[in-house]
Amino acid sequence: xxxxxxxxxxxxxxxxxxxxxxxxxxxxxxxxxxxxxxxxxxxxxxxxxxxxxxxxxxxxxxxxxxxxxxxxxxxxxxxxxxxxxxxxxxxxxxxxxxxxxxxxxxxxxxxxxxxxxxxxxxxxxxxxxxxxxxxxxxxxxxxxxxxxxxxxxxxxxxxxxxxxxxxxxxxxxxxxxxxxxxxxxxxxxxxxxxxxxxxxxxxxxxxxxxxxxxxxxxxxxxxxxxxxxxxxxxxxxxxxxxxxxxxxxxxxxxxxxxxxxxxxxxxxxxxxxxxxxxxxxxxxxxxxxxxxxxxxxxxxxxxxxxxxxxxxxxxxxxxxxxxxxxxxxxxxxxxxxxxxxxxxxxxxxxxxxxxxxxxxxxxxxxxxxxxxxxxxxxxxxxxxxxxxxxxxxxxxxxxxxxxxxxxxxxxx
Numbered sequence: 423x424x425x426x427x428x429x430x431x432x433x434x435x436x437x438x439x440x441x442x443x444x445x446x447x448x449x450x451x452x453x454x455x456x457x458x459x460x461x462x463x464x465x466x467x468x469x470x471x472x473x474x475x476x477x478x479x480x481x482x483x484x485x486x487x488x489x490x491x492x493x494x495x496x497x498x499x500x501x502x503x504x505x506x507x508x509x510x511x512x513x514x515x516x517x518x519x520x521x522x523x524x525x526x527x528x529x530x531x532x533x534x535x536x537x538x539x540x541x542x543x544x545x546x547x548x549x550x551x552x553x554x555x556x557x558x559x560x561x562x563x564x565x566x567x568x569x570x571x572x573x574x575x576x577x578x579x580x581x582x583x584x585x586x587x588x589x590x591x592x593x594x595x596x597x598x599x600x601x602x603x604x605x606x607x608x609x610x611x612x613x614x615x616x617x618x619x620x621x622x623x624x625x626x627x628x629x630x631x632x633x634x635x636x637x638x639x640x641x642x643x644x645x646x647x648x649x650x651x652x653x654x655x656x657x658x659x660x661x662x663x664x665x666x667x668x669x670x671x672x673x674x675x676x677x678x679x680x681x682x683x684x685x686x687x688x689x690x691x692x693x694x695x696x697x698x699x700x701x702x703x704x705x706x707x708x709x710x711x712x713x714x715x716x717x718x719x720x721x722x723x724x725x726x727x728x729x730x731x732x733x734x735x736x737x738x739x740x741x742x743x744x745x746x747x748x749x750x751x752x753x754x755x756x757x758x759x760x761x762x763x764x765x766x767x768x769x770x771x772x773x774x775x776x777x778x779x780x781x782x783x784x785x786x787x788x789x790x791x792x793x794x795x796x797x798x799x800x801x802x803x804x805x806x807x808x809x810x811x812x813x814x815x816x817x818x819x820x821x822x823x824x825x826x827x828x829x830x831x832x833x834x
Contacts, residue, residue: 425525426534426774428578428708434637445637453581457703459662471658478654479747483738486746491736494676494684499742499796505623506800512630513808516574526815527778529808531587531613532573535666536715536769537777539825540565541762542592542728548758552730554680555790556595556608557758563592563608564825567763568777569666569715574633578708580699584660586711588612588671588689589782590761593825600792601785601802604822609786610728612671612689615659617652621745623800625649652745665697665714667724667763675744676733676794677784684733684741684794686748688755692725712769719765728759741795772829779821781809 434445491497499505513529521527546560556563571577572585590610599605620626620641628649629641642653663669671689679685697714700706707713718724732753733739739748783805784793793801813820 425521425527426576426778428533428576431575431577431581432636434635436635436637436640441637441640445639448639452583456580456584456662457705459584460664460699460702463661475655475658475747476749478651478658479749482651482743482746486737486740486743488737491741492682493733493736494678494682494741494794495736496741496794496799498799499622499624502623502796502799505627506804508627509623509630509800510804510807512627512634513574513804514811516630516634517808517811520574521815523815524817526812527576528570528573528812530573531570531589533571533576533582534774534777535569535571535586535709535712537566537568537773537780538715538719538763538768539766540567540590541764542590543760543762545758545760549756551683551732552679552756552758554683555678555788556592557679557730563594565593565761566591566780566823566825567761568780568782569711571711578705579711580662580706584662585656586614586663586666586669586671588666590689591780591782591786591823593823595788597788600787600789601783601806603781603806603820604786606824607786607822608788608791609782609784610673610687610689611782611784612673612687614663614669614671615656616670616672616674616688617655617747618674618744618797619652619656620649620797621652621743623796625652625745626797626800655745655747662699662702663711664699665718666711667691667715667718667726668693668696675784675798676741677787677798678790678792678794679730679732680790684739685730686733687731688729689761690727690729692727692760716767716769719763719768722765724763726761726763727757728761729755730758731755744795744797770830776827776829778812778816779818780823781805781813781820783809 434442542563568589592608595608632641673687676684734753785802
């Protein structure tokens with residue numbers, strides 16, 4: 423079976439039969455709720471989601487201490503390298519348990535819904551505070567864009583946690599880069615929740631230990647290190663998805679926008695239309711999200727809006743805590759570019775395999791967009807080591823694309 427073929431989530435393996443039962447039962451309950459979610463969620467989102475998010479953010483900030491940091495200022499957390507090594511060790515062990523040589527998938531954002539060609543079009547006439555790095559002048563970059571599921575498993579779409587991700591690789595980007603393994607690329611990342619699943623690498627190390635046991639719920643619900651507020655923030659946005667083209671994506675972690683200025687970014691659908699999820703409340707096809715992409719690009723082009731939100735308050739818009747939602751009332755999200763995906767076929771086996779060949783890393787970037795915060799610092803080595811593991815196990819060398827790649831019929 424191809425490693426990107428959907429299969430059920432493995433049963434919990436905590437070493438405790440009661441905990442295994444609780445974890446598996448809660449997961450099945452969430453999966454059942456996903457079958458009726460499209461009839462419930464629109465009203466909930468319209469009335470309750472944002473007020474609850476503001477209240478949870480208020481509670482998070484009550485528990486935090488104002489360290490008096492400046493805008494875009496970083497401050498390492500205690501034992502940062504130890505937490506990073508723990509994360510890498512957990513991911514490595516889990517990937518070796520899940521995948522066989524020749525079919526290794528990514529440790530996170532694992533299932534490939536599709537890899538598509540695109541153009542990243544920087545807008546003309548941007549305000550001066552946004553004109554830094556690749557946004558300094560109007561320009562169009564070729565891009566490879568990967569839409570994916572949550573991981574670490576490859577599951578039927580209706581059985582995942584209701585979470586999607588986007589990875590954008592711009593090509594032909596001039597100038598110095600912060601990682602020398604790629605010379606002409608700039609990578610952007612987004613997930614379909616506006617805050618990250620963990621606030622820092624210490625919490626992330628704790629999450630990965632439970633993920634290794636196929637029981638991530640106990641990262642959020644436990645007596646020794648509970649992360650209930652983080653779990654609530656995630657649950658406010660995870661839901662039954664209709665199409666990878668129809669969800670917003672958020673960077674969650676901050677980046678520089680020129681010296682002394684920090685930003686988070688997001689990617690938004692240009693249309694409010696929603697593709698019906700087939701067969702609900704019965705079981706949809708395993709890969710209905712990929713089919714929604716195919717159908718959309720059979721009909722025509724797809725545009726997504728790339729927006730930037732500037733940091734204006736160092737405490738309420740933190741650098742080192744990725745669990746806190748940056749308030750839009752302090753700084754609105756401003757459109758700076760269009761991600762244009764032309765009509766195409768992308769679902770050939772060769773193009774799907776190409777998605778496995780590429781490596782995305784937030785440190786594939788120009789210095790003006792350096793990643794900020796402890797989770798971003800961790801990603802540099804973590805993504806590099808896990809990518810190297812995947813490529814070594816698949817006997818595929820690192821590859822920097824240039825946009826001229828050609829695939830067999832159905833993938834051009």
